[in-house]
Amino acid sequence: MKIGCPKEIKPQEFRVGMTPNAAYEAVQAGHSVIIETNAGTGAGFEDTDYIAAGAEIIATAAEIFAAADMIVKVKEPQAVERKMLREGQVLFTYLHLAPDPEQTKDLIASGATCIAYETVTDRNGGLPLLAPMSEVAGKLAPQVGAWTLQKANGGRGVLMGGVPGVTPAKVVVIGGGVVGTHAARVAAGMGADVTVLDRSLVRMRYLDDAFAGVFKTSFASAGNTIELARQADLIIGAVLIPGAAAPQLITRAQLSELKPGTALVDVAIDQGGCFETSKATTHQDPIYEVDGIMHYCVANMPGAVARTSTIALGNATMPFMMALANKGWKQACADDAHLLAGLNVHAGQITYAAVGEALGMDYITAEQAIT
Numbered sequence: 001m002k003i004g005c006p007k008e009i010k011p012q013e014f015r016v017g018m019t020p021n022a023a024y025e026a027v028q029a030g031h032s033v034i035i036e037t038n039a040g041t042g043a044g045f046e047d048t049d050y051i052a053a054g055a056e057i058i059a060t061a062a063e064i065f066a067a068a069d070m071i072v073k074v075k076e077p078q079a080v081e082r083k084m085l086r087e088g089q090v091l092f093t094y095l096h097l098a099p100d101p102e103q104t105k106d107l108i109a110s111g112a113t114c115i116a117y118e119t120v121t122d123r124n125g126g127l128p129l130l131a132p133m134s135e136v137a138g139k140l141a142p143q144v145g146a147w148t149l150q151k152a153n154g155g156r157g158v159l160m161g162g163v164p165g166v167t168p169a170k171v172v173v174i175g176g177g178v179v180g181t182h183a184a185r186v187a188a189g190m191g192a193d194v195t196v197l198d199r200s201l202v203r204m205r206y207l208d209d210a211f212a213g214v215f216k217t218s219f220a221s222a223g224n225t226i227e228l229a230r231q232a233d234l235i236i237g238a239v240l241i242p243g244a245a246a247p248q249l250i251t252r253a254q255l256s257e258l259k260p261g262t263a264l265v266d267v268a269i270d271q272g273g274c275f276e277t278s279k280a281t282t283h284q285d286p287i288y289e290v291d292g293i294m295h296y297c298v299a300n301m302p303g304a305v306a307r308t309s310t311i312a313l314g315n316a317t318m319p320f321m322m323a324l325a326n327k328g329w330k331q332a333c334a335d336d337a338h339l340l341a342g343l344n345v346h347a348g349q350i351t352y353a354a355v356g357e358a359l360g361m362d363y364i365t366a367e368q369a370i371t
């Protein structure tokens with residue numbers, strides 16, 4: 001199979017879909033790998049590293065899209081990339097379709113087979129291709145939250161860890177999964193007073209066992225959420241219902257109940273965001289204010305630490321990419337229900353229920369798509 005990896009074109013996105021190690025693995029298995037020139041530079045991988053791995057360097061994305069049987073990327077294809085996809089081609093990347101009708105319509109129109117990293121599952125009920133980037137974004141969230149809290153950035157002027165004689169910042173993390181746990185650990189490590197809200201009692205039992213004394217847990221009822229939000233300096237949104245649009249847990253009307261200059265970091269923005277007033281921002285212009293409350297809503301947070309993120313993502317995607325290349329997408333998905341769970345669009349149809357439901361569009365099941 002010919003595997004193609006274009007340079008990411010989303011603003012300030014420095015990650016790359018294939019590391020030289022991934023290229024080497026594919027080449028050793030008899031596949032050919034084409035990489036757009038300078039695709040890895042932002043993550044510290046030079047064209048010469050890919051050539052040493054046995055890949056070929058290609059001048060333009062257009063040539064990659066035209067030649068490759070499978071495109072491996074990081075972020076959802078941008079409009080110009082979607083025009084280059086074609087029927088029979090496999091796209092393996094993050095998609096986040098539920099809040100994105102335009103992208104969904106373009107992928108349907110392309111006829112391509114689109115497998116979304118974020119809905120591939122594992123046998124423990126986890127999301128193995130989302131997890132590494134959730135670990136990164138979770139660890140970044142208190143860091144960017146602390147920056148947003150600084151007075152010059154519109155924040156309350158509260159230091160995360162406080163100082164002797166002054167209490168630390170109160171941090172509320174909504175959603176105690178991968179993002180939430182990593183965010184809570186780092187915020188607690190900075191000395192903040194941290195509470196994690198979740199609706200899963202099973203998850204909260206685990207968090208309490210593992211992190212008692214580090215951070216507190218609380219059930220994410222609407223009442224508890226607003227009560228803790230009123231006291232918070234920093235609120236981190238980290239909920240997920242896989243594949244679906246994020247539930248909105250703080251409304252615009254409720255912003256007036258928060259302390260002026262509170263920082264909201266909505267990591268769940270790639271699924272539409274869990275605060276009513278969230279809208280996606282970029283690393284170039286990451287924060288904005290609504291009713292005196294500062295919002296940070298960057299949809300590709302891990303791009304800020306592109307080298308760490310690229311290597312972490314590549315470690316996770318490699319076995320799935322190899323299965324797709326070695327067996328072809330249909331056999332690979334037929335053999336592995338967890339990879340099949342990643343199928344979001346195939347040959348002009350949505351194949352993931354939560355995406356169809358979120359967008360009010362027709363869908364078939366992934367099982368129907370492979371039979």
Ligand SMILES: NC(=O)C1=CN([C@@H]2O[C@H](COP(=O)(O)OP(=O)(O)OC[C@H]3O[C@@H](n4cnc5c(N)ncnc54)[C@H](O)[C@@H]3O)[C@@H](O)[C@H]2O)C=CC1
Nearest residue numbers: 133134137175177178179198199220239240268299300301
């Ligand atoms: N902005 C960015 O750059 C990035 C965003 N993300 C996003 O962060 C979000 C969280 O991802 P993960 O932590 O990996 O998911 P996860 O599945 O590990 O955790 C989500 C948690 O939310 C909880 N939850 C669901 N509904 C809830 C509700 N109404 N109230 C309270 N808790 C609720 C679940 O019980 C679960 O524990 C996802 O939308 C993911 O796409 C992930 C990486 C990077």
Ligand SMILES: CC(=O)C(=O)O
Nearest residue numbers: 094133270299300302
């Ligand atoms: C998960 C995701 O959207 C990202 O890493 O950018």
Ligand SMILES: [Mg+2]
Nearest residue numbers: 076096270299
């Ligand atoms: Mg998006």
